[in-house]
Amino acid sequence: MKSKTAEEHKKLSPKTIKCSVITLSDSKSKTEDGKKTDKSGHIIIAEIEKKYELSHYEIISDNENELLSTINMIKNNSDVIFTTGGTGISSRDITVETLQSIFEKELTGFGEIFRYETYKDLGSTAFLSRATGGIFEKTLIFAMPGSPNAVKLGLSLIIDELGHLTKHLKE
Template sequence: MISETMESHKKDSPSDIKCGIITLSDSLKEKGNEGIEEDLSGQYLFERLSEKYEVSAYVLIADESDKLIQAISNMNSKGIDVIFTTGGTGLESRDITIETLVPRFDKVILGFGEEFRRKSFEKLGSGALLSRSTAGIYNKTIIFALPGSPNAVEMGLNLIYPEIGHLVKHARK
């Protein structure tokens, strides 16, 4: 069932949206600029987002909290509306994305993580319990934390893509 109210809100959504991509990877970061060429998840995000939006920043960083905070602050100060992180969402000791982001969120977008895990469960079964993907708003910038797997990034972006403008409309207020 489609909500008429929701559809009317979407019609008024902005289209001048700036996106940023942050890939967290110790192994790709060691390769320098060549690492971006091997960043399948980041490249997928770049290509798909570029179809409709401006991708204003794309960085590859090591799995370190201070580097993630710096990258987000830089993108936020440049007026980027939506940041997509990929990687660092697992349960290993080097996976710091969730612990770094969640305390900085002004608001958490609970529905994204819930739906991401539901969709993951449909595809993976109980392995979906390992997913810690989340989303939130930091200083009017929406941040989606996606796993590093290209398949997970594709699934996550498929959930997000139809609502990007609508989400940005509300985050800007």
């Protein structure tokens, strides 16, 4: 069921939404031309470019200081930042803890719905996902796992709501 109020808010949403993508990975392979391959990052970019504006894209290592530095560098020119990778449970997965340390508000519903939808497909391994979202200095940040299927799922949950979310964020 669609909310009449939400639909009205979407009509009042900003016409331009600037999005950035950060891929966290210590292991992205390099191609012959020296560039790193990043399927999940490119899935996000392709989806962004259908409706919104891509303002920044970067692949960084799984490093707390590098993630914070990158976010601080791009936040003023981004309404939304998507991260992919670093959300697992290994010792190198630092994305969630790093972001939670700067979030002014956490959008727990994103992670909850993400895990529920994952559970419907994969069963109880869904609890390994630590996808999350939040707000930092008037910028929405969504952290998704690094797998292409996880990114597709995460995008399906939020991409059409970005205008609505951005409208409320700017109030």
